[in-house]
Amino acid sequence: MLHITQAIIVEGIYDRQRVTEVCDAYCYITDGFKIFKDKEKREFIRMLAREKGLIVLTDPDRAGFLIRSHIKNITGDKNVRHAYIPEIFGKERRKTAPSAEGKLGVEGMEREALRKVLLPFADGEGVRGEEITKTDLFELGLSGGEGSRERREALCRKLRLPTHLSANGLLDAANAIMTKKSFFDAAISINSLFTTEE
Numbered sequence: 001m002l003h004i005t006q007a008i009i010v011e012g013i014y015d016r017q018r019v020t021e022v023c024d025a026y027c028y029i030t031d032g033f034k035i036f037k038d039k040e041k042r043e044f045i046r047m048l049a050r051e052k053g054l055i056v057l058t059d060p061d062r063a064g065f066l067i068r069s070h071i072k073n074i075t076g077d078k079n080v081r082h083a084y085i086p087e088i089f090g091k092e093r094r095k096t097a098p099s100a101e102g103k104l105g106v107e108g109m110e111r112e113a114l115r116k117v118l119l120p121f122a123d124g125e126g127v128r129g130e131e132i133t134k135t136d137l138f139e140l141g142l143s144g145g146e147g148s149r150e151r152r153e154a155l156c157r158k159l160r161l162p163t164h165l166s167a168n169g170l171l172d173a174a175n176a177i178m179t180k181k182s183f184f185d186a187a188i189s190i191n192s193l194f195t196t197e198e
Contacts, residue, residue: 002025004024004121004123005052005053005123006081007048007052007053008025008028008057010027010030011106012029013029016029018106019057019114019118022118023118026048028173030067030071033066044161047177049078051178053081054075054081055082055083055118057084057106057118059099060087061105085106085113087103089104090103092104093108132174134171137170142155142187154190155170155187155190158186
């Protein structure tokens with residue numbers, strides 16, 4: 001598996017599934033054109049670019065290039081690199097018909113072809129360092145307990161993350177932009193506010 005420290009931006013959930021089969025990078029989805037209207041998504045992408053660096057990997061069609069261009073506009077292309085999959089005509093297995101332009105998207109790429117596209121961005125083979133875990137979230141009161149959603153939202157506001165993140169979404173986002181220690185420091189400071197209020 002390729003080790004990539006930058007975050008990878010893709011269009012949809014099936015693209016993310018495919019990318020995570022070949023590398024351990026944090027993968028964030030635009031939900032297609034929702035990126036144009038979702039202020040929190042745009043702000044989070046700016047933060048990812050600033051804190052971690054971005055690799056933009058969209059489909060090789062008109063929609064993919066519009067999204068790519070929009071990301072360039074919102075980040076100023078600072079700390080942003082672009083990866084391009086080859087133009088291959090065909091249909092993804094899960095779909096009943098080809099896309100409007102008849103080209104395979106990221107989800108339709110063979111693993112080895114996608115690996116070759118991402119190889120120039122890799123730091124090598126291996127895994128990331130110590131990560132924040134689901135157990136950490138539970139122990140910090142951010143999942144699985146009374147008031148955990150409110151604590152997560154407060155922590156997301158503090159970290160300038162989208163406030164609607166689920167526990168798993170927070171886990172992914174936090175691992176993408178910060179160390180375990182800085183996450184714990186932020187979570188403990190939020191928890192102290194809740195303890196005072198209760």
